[in-house]
Amino acid sequence: MTTVVEHVRDSRTPLRANLSPADALALSCLVYVDFHALPGPRSPRGCLLREAAQASSIPSLYRYSLASHADCPLLEAAGASARFGGMRVRDAVTRLTVSPLAQFGAVTLIDEAGATYVVFRGTDASAVGWAEDARFGLDFPMDSQRWAANYLAYAASRADGPITVVGHSKGANLALYAAAATTPPALERVYAFDPVGFPASVVEGGFFLSIDGCQVLGFVEACLGRFLSCCCVLVFCLLWCDAAQGEVGAACVVPVDPGGGFAFDLAPIAPGAGVAGARLVVDEFCFVQGVQRFGQGVIVGVTG
Numbered sequence: 001m002t003t004v005v006e007h008v009r010d011s012r013t014p015l016r017a018n019l020s021p022a023d024a025l026a027l028s029c030l031v032y033v034d035f036h037a038l039p040g041p042r043s044p045r046g047c048l049l050r051e052a053a054q055a056s057s058i059p060s061l062y063r064y065s066l067a068s069h070a071d072c073p074l075l076e077a078a079g080a081s082a083r084f085g086g087m088r089v090r091d092a093v094t095r096l097t098v099s100p101l102a103q104f105g106a107v108t109l110i111d112e113a114g115a116t117y118v119v120f121r122g123t124d125a126s127a128v129g130w131a132e133d134a135r136f137g138l139d140f141p142m143d144s145q146r147w148a149a150n151y152l153a154y155a156a157s158r159a160d161g162p163i164t165v166v167g168h169s170k171g172a173n174l175a176l177y178a179a180a181a182t183t184p185p186a187l188e189r190v191y192a193f194d195p196v197g198f199p200a201s202v203v204e205g206g207f208f209l210s211i212d213g214c215q216v217l218g219f220v221e222a223c224l225g226r227f228l229s230c231c232c233v234l235v236f237c238l239l240w241c242d243a244a245q246g247e248v249g250a251a252c253v254v255p256v257d258p259g260g261g262f263a264f265d266l267a268p269i270a271p272g273a274g275v276a277g278a279r280l281v282v283d284e285f286c287f288v289q290g291v292q293r294f295g296q297g298v299i300v301g302v303t304g
Contacts, residue, residue, distance in 0.1 A: 004029050005073050011083035016113035019164055021217065023083070024191035027109065028168035030078055031119040033071050035092035035107050037061050044158075046090025049109070053079020064094075064105075064124035086112050091155065094121075096128045100143040103129035104174075106151045114161035116186075118152055120178070122169035133170065136196055141177065148174035149181040156184035168193040176216070180208045189215040 002010075008026050015023065037060040040047030055061065056075045065071045078084040088110040095104040105121030123129045135142060156163055163186045167175035172195030179190045190211065195218060198207070208216075 003070075005070055005077050008074065008081050008084055009077040011081055013083060014086055015083050015111040015115075017111060017115035017162060019111075019115070019117065019189075021191065021219070024164070024166050024217075025168075025193060025219075026074075026078070026084070027117055027119045027166050028122075028171060028191070028193050029069070029071075030074055030084075031105060031107055031121045031167075031171065032065060032069055032124065033061050033075050034064060034094050034105070035061070035089055036094040036105070037063070038092075041089045041092040041107065044090060046088045046108075046110075048085065049087045049089050050079040050085035052089055053085070064126050064129070066125045087117075091151075091158075093151065095147065096126055097143075098128065101128065101132050101135065102143040102147070103132050104144045104147045105171075106148065106174075108155045108158075110161075116155060116159040116161055116163045118155045118163065118165045118175075118178075120148055120151075120165075120167035120171035120174040122167065122171035129170075133196070136170070136173070137199055140199055140202055141181075144170075145174060145177040145181075148178040152178040152184065153182045156182065156186060159184070159186055162186055162188045164189045164191065166191045166193075167195070170196050172196065172218075173198070176208070176211075179211050179214070179216075181210075183210040187211070187214050189217065192216070192218045194219065 004026050007022050011023075019027075035041035035052060037058065038047075038052055038055055041052050053075050056072055056079070061075070062071050090108050090110070092107040093105065095102065103124060103126055105124065107119050109117045109119065111117070123133055132142070132144065152165060163184055165175045165179050165187065167173070172192035175190055176192050176195060176198075179187060197203075
């Protein structure tokens with residue numbers, strides 16, 4: 001049975017706007033590497049993935065990695081891969097805050113044909129990440145969802161080709177929210193692997209009608225269990241008490257200033273507002289800067 005690392009390592013043809021579901025899954029796993037720790041990937045110009053992979057021995061790349069993940073082997077395989085090594089990785093962001101309680105990570109990758117892939121990170125190993133999970137389904141929209149929408153709008157403003165949005169677990173939730181909130185004209189597909197769901201009122205209220213014209217592909221872990229096994233095993237922590245109070249003990253949180261002193265614009269984006277509705281200011285990011293599930297049906301919809 002093929003694992004994610006094996007798929008990445010054994011893929012022989014460069015990615016040129018022909019992302020497969022297996023490729024999308026690989027990207028949803030790769031984003032757990034904290035590319036923001038490197039100057040190249042967090043810059044607007046970025047660097048090639050094979051160049052970033054040369055720094056695979058730097059521990060800070062995996063400071064929030066789950067023990068069940070194979071992030072270092074995956075990064076090394078991607079850097080050496082004929083399919084993924086030539087992709088440009090840029091605008092990498094990691095943000096952890098206690099107030100608001102939010103854990104956010106994202107990266108933009110560009111393939112050799114100019115297609116853009118915006119990938120959102122799911123829950124990492126930080127205490128903030130697990131505490132935030134307890135709030136999904138209780139608050140909407142979450143701060144990390146708003147950040148995801150602003151990030152996608154910014155990435156879309158820089159894209160020269162078709163856009164695909166990808167995420168796993170909480171990252172899949174962020175991908176779906178961001179796509180529905182901004183709906184860039186170049187958006188073609190959303191890959192949502194085992195997404196954390198949204199409150200029923202959000203789904204039934206038509207929030208996702210704005211992405212009815214693109215392909216939205218949802219997958220549950222039960223369908224991909226063995227393929228996901230090396231990278232996507234989830235271990236749940238009991239952080240309900242702290243999360244309910246909106247607090248996490250300071251001793252559990254590694255101080256981070258991923259925005260380089262710049263704050264994210266938290267202004268909500270209305271569904272269908274488009275890229276212009278994001279009110280983005282590039283310098284704000286410097287890029288240098290809901291728990292009800294969709295359920296087990298999970299193919300949200302596939303339309304032409």
